[in-house]
Amino acid sequence: MRKRAAARALSGCVAMVLVVSGCAPAGRSGDGLSVVTTTEILADLVHAVGGDRVQVDSIVPSGGDPHSYEPAPADAKHVAQADVTFTNHLLLEEQRLIKAIDSNAREGTPNVSLAEDSESYGAHVIPLVEDVGLDVLWLGLRVRGDGTQFGATRTSEVRLSATALEGPGTMTAYLTESLGQPEVYFSSADGFDERDSTTLPPAAHTHLNWAFSAPGVYRLSLRAQLNEPSGTPKPLGEDTFTFAVGVDPETAAPGKRVLDEGHTDLTVDLDKGELYTFNDTTGGTTQEEIPAADAVIEVPNKAAEQVPDDPRFAFLGSPGAPIFQLPQAVLGKHVHGEIDPHLWQDAGNASAYAQLIRDTLKKVDPGGAVEYDRNTAEYQRKLAGLDDYLTRTIATIPPGNRQLVTTHDAFGYLADAYGLKVAGFVVPNPAQEPSVEDVRKLTETIRNLHVPAVFTEPNLAQRASTLVQVARDQNVQVCSLYGDAFDAKTRTYVDMMRRNADELARCLGGAG
Numbered sequence: 001m002r003k004r005a006a007a008r009a010l011s012g013c014v015a016m017v018l019v020v021s022g023c024a025p026a027g028r029s030g031d032g033l034s035v036v037t038t039t040e041i042l043a044d045l046v047h048a049v050g051g052d053r054v055q056v057d058s059i060v061p062s063g064g065d066p067h068s069y070e071p072a073p074a075d076a077k078h079v080a081q082a083d084v085t086f087t088n089h090l091l092l093e094e095q096r097l098i099k100a101i102d103s104n105a106r107e108g109t110p111n112v113s114l115a116e117d118s119e120s121y122g123a124h125v126i127p128l129v130e131d132v133g134l135d136v137l138w139l140g141l142r143v144r145g146d147g148t149q150f151g152a153t154r155t156s157e158v159r160l161s162a163t164a165l166e167g168p169g170t171m172t173a174y175l176t177e178s179l180g181q182p183e184v185y186f187s188s189a190d191g192f193d194e195r196d197s198t199t200l201p202p203a204a205h206t207h208l209n210w211a212f213s214a215p216g217v218y219r220l221s222l223r224a225q226l227n228e229p230s231g232t233p234k235p236l237g238e239d240t241f242t243f244a245v246g247v248d249p250e251t252a253a254p255g256k257r258v259l260d261e262g263h264t265d266l267t268v269d270l271d272k273g274e275l276y277t278f279n280d281t282t283g284g285t286t287q288e289e290i291p292a293a294d295a296v297i298e299v300p301n302k303a304a305e306q307v308p309d310d311p312r313f314a315f316l317g318s319p320g321a322p323i324f325q326l327p328q329a330v331l332g333k334h335v336h337g338e339i340d341p342h343l344w345q346d347a348g349n350a351s352a353y354a355q356l357i358r359d360t361l362k363k364v365d366p367g368g369a370v371e372y373d374r375n376t377a378e379y380q381r382k383l384a385g386l387d388d389y390l391t392r393t394i395a396t397i398p399p400g401n402r403q404l405v406t407t408h409d410a411f412g413y414l415a416d417a418y419g420l421k422v423a424g425f426v427v428p429n430p431a432q433e434p435s436v437e438d439v440r441k442l443t444e445t446i447r448n449l450h451v452p453a454v455f456t457e458p459n460l461a462q463r464a465s466t467l468v469q470v471a472r473d474q475n476v477q478v479c480s481l482y483g484d485a486f487d488a489k490t491r492t493y494v495d496m497m498r499r500n501a502d503e504l505a506r507c508l509g510g511a512g
Helices: 003-022 040-053 073-081 095-104 114-121 311-316 347-364 366-395 412-418 436-449 458-463 465-473 493-508
Strands: 033-037 054-058 084-087 111-113 138-144 157-166 171-176 182-187 197-200 205-207 209-212 216-227 234-245 257-259 263-269 274-280 287-290 295-299 304-306 322-326 403-408 421-427 453-456 477-480
Touching (some): 033 073, 033 347, 040 084, 040 347, 040 366, 111 347, 138 197, 157 263, 182 311, 197 205, 209 234, 234 263, 347 412, 366 412, 366 493, 403 465, 421 436, 436 465, 453 465, 465 477, 477 493
Parallel strands (some): 033 054, 033 084, 257 295, 403 421, 453 477
Antiparallel strands (some): 138 205, 157 197, 157 216, 171 209, 263 274
16 A cells, blocks of 8 residues: 555545635624634633633544544534634644644634643643664654744645665565554665655654665665645755665774664754754653764664565565564554643643633633633632642552553653653554554563553543453553543543542552
8 A cells, every 4th residue: 555545535635624614604603702622621721711702612522532533524614613723733633633624724813732832831841752672773754843944834744755775675664554554655676756755744753664675785865845735845855874784784884873772763854954863762861863974774683584474565575585674663653743742631731721722812802801811810720729639649659659551651741740650551642553562561561560550541441452451461450541531421621630630549559
């Protein structure tokens, strides 16, 4: 399957919602300010600030997952009618949802990305760290920067194309989807053409497998350009990356920096208009740029495998043929940014969101400024009380028990703000399926740390079977935390966070 097929489907989806927005009326009247948010959590924050002066609708329904929700025509109509639109973004929401919002929001109406704009109100952001602990390099693709000088927006696409390969064999870069279906991005087997490309949004990262058919030194040339819905593509640079496959990298490429462990991305820099390697060799604490000309990527002999006896992988060669492969590490399509987007799990960040919402509503509805100020001040007092409650309740948990094992990586801010540690999760993103290695590592984490409980999410119960089964095998209690969504029992942000604190204390041995 080629990426261009997915791109055509995406273009069709965006075109569909654009048609809807073209005939939608402008704004509702008589019901107060019309506000659309992507999630119910954001809608609750808007309601707390706006009170009776706003009517708020959430696009993602109750119990829905913003990581995977895809827009419908009715969503486009709601956006086209809105006076204000709020998203979380930082790549929390599915990119097609962001495209639908930005394509249909009426000109002149605020379209605010709360997570990205709340830092100026004191929000604390933390990097999204990935450390799979492979014994070979983990190699992906990345786009850094916002590219404003090139005219980029959050709905822009950066197209990365393979243009040439020098080496003793063929090279294939492909993604293994959740159910094992491969999707080829670049393949030199039949020469490079327009099919050998993929797209990423600004500030995004994705994982790939990199397979080589024979040992030796390879030089792969990549070209990047910025694509907009209309207009001429803008070049962003091109460069050549060196791979040492099954040979000594220092001998094969003398004088170059050997990249042989940790996490490296072949990176397009939207601000500089150039390509380079972006590297993390210390678990996310230190990252550095190394020019392509100064680096050699090692694909060692221990990465040698055989082509599976599966017709889906025939593009790699005959069944049983030897290949050298850097693995994808995380199964499934998983595009994310450099910053953890789940800011609201820290009550202090929710306060920053509220202030940004207040100032946005005041610009659109200056007549309501006094009420918005009053509501926000009252809500901030409530959030301060919530923050204190979270701190006091979680502090009752014995220090050795303050370990979080969850369905997906959504609780970094909760841990950072209230003295917990994210000990493990099944997968980084709930849209993924766990691999055998994921299950093994999860089992070892639970066993070695002697955790008393693991935590699923109410809206992801159907995807928590792996965590539940591992917990049962280890005789560990299964509890629940709210991450990205409400449910029928919990309908406000404050209630959600208080329930999280109570559940953590109850399940991890605190006083409650």
